[in-house]
Amino acid sequence: MDLTTHYMGLELTHPIVASASPLSKDIIGMQRLENAGAAAIVMYSLFEEQIQQEATALENLMTAGADSFAESLSYFPDPDQYHSGTDQYLELIHRARKQLHIPIIASLNGISNTGWVDHARLMQDAGAHAIELNVYYLPTDSSLSGQMMEQRYIDTVRAVKSVVRIPVALKISPYFSSVGHMAHQLDEAGADALVLFNRFYQPDFDIDRLMLQTDLQLSEAHEIRLPLLWLAVLHGRLNASLGATTGVQTAVEVVKYLLAGADVVMTTSSLLRNDPEHLGVLRDGLVEWMRDKQYESVSEMRGAMSQQRVANPELLDRANYIRTISGYDGNT
Numbered sequence: 001m002d003l004t005t006h007y008m009g010l011e012l013t014h015p016i017v018a019s020a021s022p023l024s025k026d027i028i029g030m031q032r033l034e035n036a037g038a039a040a041i042v043m044y045s046l047f048e049e050q051i052q053q054e055a056t057a058l059e060n061l062m063t064a065g066a067d068s069f070a071e072s073l074s075y076f077p078d079p080d081q082y083h084s085g086t087d088q089y090l091e092l093i094h095r096a097r098k099q100l101h102i103p104i105i106a107s108l109n110g111i112s113n114t115g116w117v118d119h120a121r122l123m124q125d126a127g128a129h130a131i132e133l134n135v136y137y138l139p140t141d142s143s144l145s146g147q148m149m150e151q152r153y154i155d156t157v158r159a160v161k162s163v164v165r166i167p168v169a170l171k172i173s174p175y176f177s178s179v180g181h182m183a184h185q186l187d188e189a190g191a192d193a194l195v196l197f198n199r200f201y202q203p204d205f206d207i208d209r210l211m212l213q214t215d216l217q218l219s220e221a222h223e224i225r226l227p228l229l230w231l232a233v234l235h236g237r238l239n240a241s242l243g244a245t246t247g248v249q250t251a252v253e254v255v256k257y258l259l260a261g262a263d264v265v266m267t268t269s270s271l272l273r274n275d276p277e278h279l280g281v282l283r284d285g286l287v288e289w290m291r292d293k294q295y296e297s298v299s300e301m302r303g304a305m306s307q308q309r310v311a312n313p314e315l316l317d318r319a320n321y322i323r324t325i326s327g328y329d330g331n332t
């Protein structure tokens with residue numbers, strides 16, 4: 001059985017990748033992920049200094065009553081515990097390249113043009129096989145239009161692509177007016193992969209202490225549906241590779257994401273909830289399903305349920321909405 005896949009030019013032995021998380025915060029964690037069978041590792045994000053300032057601005061905004069923030073806010077630097085500064089990050093890339101055999105994808109969360117460009121170049125020079133840009137701009141200034149925000153994403157891709165030779169992936173949110181159009185624009189701007197989707201975090205209220213709670217909830221399997229939909233719609237329509245992230249708990253989600261058209265399927269919550277060795281469970285489950293359905297390769301099954309290939313593509317759009325709500329039978 002052939003599990004190999006290509007992801008933005010990287011050849012991977014199978015499609016299951018460890019996404020950015022504290023599991024890659026040191027070389028021991030990264031080795032454990034490799035030994036457990038990760039096909040590639042996306043390292044935890046290096047956050048640009050300026051984001052710290054943005055976090056402060058956002059904190060002010062939170063106390064002013066805003067209602068939704070990127071999950072990425074919750075992993076803003078707690079320097080002692082998690083993020084460790086540019087030099088240590090680059091040193092970790094360097095060590096990982098020397099000691100590991102799988103592709104290492106560095107992750108960058110920048111804010112300024114120079115921040116993106118300088119850090120991306122440093123990551124490349126340290127030996128990263130590729131870079132994932134975790135792009136999140138919060139339009140706190142309400143004079144910023146949607147179009148201006150979108151342009152920032154495009155400019156970021158262009159700026160980074162103009163200074164590095166290695167592939168560049170973009171981990172994006174689903175909150176664009178037209179996700180498909182945006183994906184095409186990012187593709188045209190040169191993104192080598194799109195990772196769908198950045199998981200968003202909504203703060204909760206502690207009504208005893210009258211404080212905002214910023215705890216991070218791990219994902220659940222039902223959360224795959226939004227990325228699944230867009231992967232199915234975008235498969236076969238872009239030059240960029242497609243990465244799936246959010247909601248993978250078992251091999252079922254891995255299979256679904258591949259059928260939708262993902263080139264790789266990423267997971268963090270399942271590894272934090274179980275342990276990195278859960279990667280083997282996911283891989284074995286995929287193999288078992290493929291054997292059962294008589295698929296001989298991942299490339300054969302990829303996109304088999306994408307919008308272009310599924311027998312009833314209308315179920316992916318508005319018709320499904322109408323059918324779903326009118327078909328509710330009160331049982332769930």
Ligand SMILES: Cc1cc2nc3c(=O)[nH]c(=O)nc-3n(C[C@H](O)[C@H](O)[C@H](O)COP(=O)(O)O)c2cc1C
Nearest residue numbers: 019020021044045134199219245246247267268269
């Ligand atoms: C504790 C924790 C830390 C994370 N750190 C990062 C990070 O540094 N950069 C990033 O892009 N995503 C980060 N993520 C998001 C994950 O990479 C992933 O996209 C998200 O958890 C959804 O995938 P999952 O459902 O498999 O968990 C983090 C997630 C968790 C739970």
